[in-house]
Amino acid sequence: MEKILNQTDTPNPNDWLNEHGDYLYRFALTRLRDQHLAEDAVQETLLAAIKSSDSFTGKSSARTWLTGILKHKIIDLMRRAQREQPLYDEDPPEEMSEPGMDEFFDDSNHWTEKPSSLGDPARLMEQQEFWQILQGCLDRLPKNLARLFLLREIEEEDNETICKELEISATNAWVMLYRSRMGLRKCMEMHWLKRTSAERSGM
């Protein structure tokens, strides 16, 4: 690799680390929700970037190119984490007995606590506290659930692609996404609505 480091027209990987390291780290941390995994992702990205620096044509910015590599590394790390700690050993049962769902519904399959409005979306999103609570609730989800959920909601990759990349079944993914959404909305109701009603009664 000495050759590359000596070429003046080839970017020095240390420059990549200095200029883009923090950005890549935040990008990874946002999706992996784990400091050490995010650091691993940055390291693996830069190592892969050195190996394939020939493919960096300068057509896109270095940051865009590195982020492209990082996205693949994030998926690799997610797949590994998923394998080490699978949510289910095999496909979950198709019928209603999904674990963790009983708290939401009574014996006749009605809501034990009816979902209620979180408020006017436009106004909510102007409030700093809403974002803090959302971040807190996101971090309270089991990591494997949160990662899949964010990948789905943010990158908007279709479910089939995600399942193939993570080596999980579509049914498994639907159940994990369902659990993530149920968990997140419940947490938001508990913390966001409780806070606004406490504030109201205090006025």
Add this chain to the structure above:
Amino acid sequence: MSCKQASRLASQALDRPLTRRERFAMWLHLSICDPCSQFVAQLRLLRTALQQQLRREEQDESVKLSDSARDTIREKLHQH
């Protein structure tokens, strides 16, 4: 259709196209079930909010690689 089934389908509707039969059953259920309609609204709100939340986290420049992680990575890069 029960609320439990409806909530599950409402979530799956974000990840796969529902069948015609499922769509009809959902529509029927939502037209008479306020809690499930609220649930659908929550899912929609959270999806929009999460997309913004992640942009915010990505742009939060107070979050940086730790010095120790940076040193470790720099060492690894030198080995190559």
